[in-house]
């Protein structure tokens with residue numbers, strides 16, 4: 001006999017495309033939440049002065065470094081994120097302090113209300129010459145007006161940094177807080193720079209649907225493995241969009 005109390009297993013899809021092209025294939029107002037972590041330009045500076053250069057082939061990281069998303073492209077990225085989100089939804093962007101100053105006005109110009117940076121407290125100090133780094137920022141933007149699910153959650157999220165993971169991997173525990181706060185079960189969470197899939201792991205674990213994207217095959221391989229292990233059921237990327245003809249013409253959203 002069918003048990004109606006058992007929630008359906010959460011589904012996910014992964015695409016290989018440029019982040020902006022990936023978003024362009026979504027219909028207007030079709031996404032419930034975007035949580036993403038672009039490879040921002042200032043990472044190159046950290047690498048140049050030596051703190052993150054070591055990631056490239058060090059034992060602290062299992063993968064090579066990835067391509068950078070230039071500051072000049074944030075305007076088009078934010079326009080697409082704003083367009084694909086439904087009314088009264090949230091958008092979270094992981095970034096460093098330098099990128100935060102640059103992108104905040106661009107997010108506002110795209111139509112978002114900027115609330116505040118949340119802090120991911122890594123609980124232990126890392127590298128750096130001008131006070132050792134212990135935190136990263138997550139910019140909290142809103143389209144329309146939406147109440148957070150739990151008004152008692154602080155703006156500092158504590159989670160240990162990831163060692164020997166994907167370069168700049170974020171703990172799923174941090175994304176879990178963001179997704180719990182800004183979606184309901186069954187809603188669609190999207191990450192156009194999915195990396196090793198931390199956002200997807202948190203989303204399916206919380207019973208949300210997930211659509212991720214990356215330009216890197218290795219990222220997609222790792223993400224797929226992790227999201228499946230978290231209980232996600234993969235479906236073809238094209239299923240999430242109504243504009244499948246347009247998508248086929250563009251040749252994007254292909255399953256990798």
Ligand SMILES: C[S@@+](CC[C@H](N)C(=O)[O-])C[C@H]1O[C@@H](n2cnc3c(N)ncnc32)[C@H](O)[C@@H]1O
Pocket residue numbers: 017018019020037038039066067068069166167168169170171192193194195196197198199213214215216219
């Ligand atoms: C900072 S990492 C994301 C890490 C992820 N949050 C995690 O926990 O593993 C950024 C990712 O963006 C990808 N990327 C770089 N340029 C891209 C682009 N134009 N479109 C889509 N993905 C891109 C890189 O391959 C990399 O995996």
